[in-house]
Amino acid sequence: MTGFTPRRTVIAAALGAATGLAATTAAHAAPTGPALRPAAGGGTVAYRGWTSRADWRGGTHQGTRPSAEAHSGLVIARPVGTLAYADPHTGTTADWEYATWTSPAVTPGTPAGEAIVSWNARTPVGTWLQAELQGRYNDGTATPWYVMGRWTSDDGPGSIRRTSVDGQKDGKSSVWTDTFAIDDTAGGLRLASYRLRLTLYRTPGSTLTPTVWRVGAMTSDVPDRFEVPASVPGLAGGRELVVPRYSQNIHVGQYPEYDNGGEAWCSPTSSQMIVEYWGRRPSAADLAWVDPAFADPQVCHAARFTYDYQYQGCGNWPFNAAYAATYRDLRGVVTRLGSLNDAERLIAAGIPLITSQSFLKEELDGAGYGTAGHLMTVIGFTADGDVIANDPASPSDEAVRHVYKRRQFENIWLRTKRYNASGKVTSGSGGVCYLYFPVKLSEAQKRALASVGVR
Numbered sequence: 001m002t003g004f005t006p007r008r009t010v011i012a013a014a015l016g017a018a019t020g021l022a023a024t025t026a027a028h029a030a031p032t033g034p035a036l037r038p039a040a041g042g043g044t045v046a047y048r049g050w051t052s053r054a055d056w057r058g059g060t061h062q063g064t065r066p067s068a069e070a071h072s073g074l075v076i077a078r079p080v081g082t083l084a085y086a087d088p089h090t091g092t093t094a095d096w097e098y099a100t101w102t103s104p105a106v107t108p109g110t111p112a113g114e115a116i117v118s119w120n121a122r123t124p125v126g127t128w129l130q131a132e133l134q135g136r137y138n139d140g141t142a143t144p145w146y147v148m149g150r151w152t153s154d155d156g157p158g159s160i161r162r163t164s165v166d167g168q169k170d171g172k173s174s175v176w177t178d179t180f181a182i183d184d185t186a187g188g189l190r191l192a193s194y195r196l197r198l199t200l201y202r203t204p205g206s207t208l209t210p211t212v213w214r215v216g217a218m219t220s221d222v223p224d225r226f227e228v229p230a231s232v233p234g235l236a237g238g239r240e241l242v243v244p245r246y247s248q249n250i251h252v253g254q255y256p257e258y259d260n261g262g263e264a265w266c267s268p269t270s271s272q273m274i275v276e277y278w279g280r281r282p283s284a285a286d287l288a289w290v291d292p293a294f295a296d297p298q299v300c301h302a303a304r305f306t307y308d309y310q311y312q313g314c315g316n317w318p319f320n321a322a323y324a325a326t327y328r329d330l331r332g333v334v335t336r337l338g339s340l341n342d343a344e345r346l347i348a349a350g351i352p353l354i355t356s357q358s359f360l361k362e363e364l365d366g367a368g369y370g371t372a373g374h375l376m377t378v379i380g381f382t383a384d385g386d387v388i389a390n391d392p393a394s395p396s397d398e399a400v401r402h403v404y405k406r407r408q409f410e411n412i413w414l415r416t417k418r419y420n421a422s423g424k425v426t427s428g429s430g431g432v433c434y435l436y437f438p439v440k441l442s443e444a445q446k447r448a449l450a451s452v453g454v455r
Helices: 053-057 262-277 297-304 317-324 340-348 406-414 443-451
Strands: 044-050 060-062 064-066 074-076 081-086 093-102 114-122 127-137 146-151 173-176 179-182 191-202 211-221 330-336 353-359 371-381 387-390 401-404 417-419 425-427 432-438
Touching: 044 053, 044 330, 053 064, 060 064, 064 093, 074 093, 074 191, 114 127, 114 146, 114 191, 114 317, 114 330, 127 211, 146 173, 146 317, 191 211, 211 330, 262 297, 262 317, 262 353, 262 371, 262 432, 317 330, 317 432, 340 353, 340 371, 340 406, 340 443, 353 406, 387 406, 401 406, 432 443
Parallel strands: none
Antiparallel strands: 044 211, 060 093, 064 074, 074 211, 081 093, 093 191, 114 179, 114 211, 127 146, 127 191, 173 179, 330 432, 353 371, 353 432, 371 387, 387 401, 417 425
């Protein structure tokens, strides 16, 4: 049983060229944002996001500006150039006007071995965006501009196909689908600072524009570890959130063009559960394309609109966060947490989370399967601190709720190294999770998110 094909040969600190499509702009010094948080077993994690009018104004604009809306986003003010983009997934070449925004430089408190960029945006038909990262190493040299995603919420004839970009590397670092990683961290090389760049595209002559509500990067330096320290149960004992239950397995064989349903759909199935927990869901018109004979058509919809045409799957982490944020006033972030205590603070505030883990069948009692990579939704904790999860790798919607032993769950989620079924050393996610939440939050929810570095 696998929830998504492993996208990296190694991950986290164990991980040891395409350039940008628009012109490079100058960097400006800036604060790092939230303080770094200790991760379980050592190491640090930091997330820095840009979300406000002040944030957008703090970057370098080439043809972009903050929007006038209450929740200010980044939009095209005037195009600064035209690009002929050859879409590798449709075989067509089309011209696109573009404008760019470049963030100030961010210097994490601890240099990083990995970075994951995520974004939230609205892209009307005939528009799209590209997110990039450029870093500076602690040896004083710089990375190229790495493409972290080309994304649109549409996949019709007037749009590009959303895609990651393979083959990006400079001999010191590489991009593995959605993750920037230092190739050889054992030698001490790290990412000392970084900038993000957004390029917004539209059909020439159009007045439409993408609107980006949030862009951010999670940087981390999580040590190699097969085992992580056990946390002591905390705030959320006995708290369980009422989250819809959807099985990925009832979709086996559906829509081969979106990776064939079933075990490949853990990420969009988990995403759809949380989207609906927050009271959002696709409309009847949105679902009109789904075969009416299929149960839970919204899961098919989520799979289609998280699908990465290069990765050929629905497990691209930032694409899932971006999908969630296509719903009204909903936001999504990809980050790492340091322990189940972080998750307990979120649950106590009413915020469920989606976790990424890999394990052998015997490493998680009650699951009944092993996986090279799987997403599931943490919805609560028992009075004893065990994890209550909506696990989409279940035979029916009714069977989705599981209780997993705290120690087992925490270790398979937070470790970066593990042994596979053949006894070979392979990777773990190092605590990766998706956090989806509405724009309007209670004070308790704001504090819970801030406690894990998300503002």
